[in-house]
Amino acid sequence: MSPEVVDATIVCRFNDAGDVQRAVEEHDGEVAAIIVEPIPHNIGTVLPRKDSSSRFAQSATRNGIVLIFDEVITGFRHHLGGYQAISGVMPT
Numbered sequence: 770m771s772p773e774v775v776d777a778t779i780v781c782r783f784n785d786a787g788d789v790q791r792a793v794e795e796h797d798g799e800v801a802a803i804i805v806e807p808i809p810h811n812i813g814t815v816l817p818r819k820d821s822s823s824r825f826a827q828s829a830t831r832n833g834i835v836l837i838f839d840e841v842i843t844g845f846r847h848h849l850g851g852y853q854a855i856s857g858v859m860p861t
Contacts, residue, residue: 783809784817786824793832802835803828807852808843822856829861836860 779796781788793800803825809815822838829836838860840851848854 783815784821786818786821786828789825790828793828793834800832800834802837804837804839806839806843807856808847810842810846817852817856822852822858826858826860 779792779800781792789803793803805822805825807817807822826836828834836858838851838853840853844851853859
């Protein structure tokens with residue numbers, strides 16, 4: 770990754786919607802998207818908290834930010850509709 774991309778990326782703790790909201794507030798108006806890998810399989814299977822996806826969606830909606838689920842791996846492993854079908858949260 771280029772240094773410019775790294776500098777423009779805010780990394781938050783997995784499963785921590787409060788950390789995401791704090792980052793959004795800290796960087797008011799500078800956050801374009803919340804990108805989440807719903808179930809990271811590259812470190813084993815780490816399941817998300819039941820409410821984390823909906824809380825990410827609330828933060829995104831409240832702040833006019835795009836929510837992206839990175840489902841390259843989770844896409845069909847858990848449900849034909851991806852994790853969004855399981856969580857009931859539609860990324861924007």
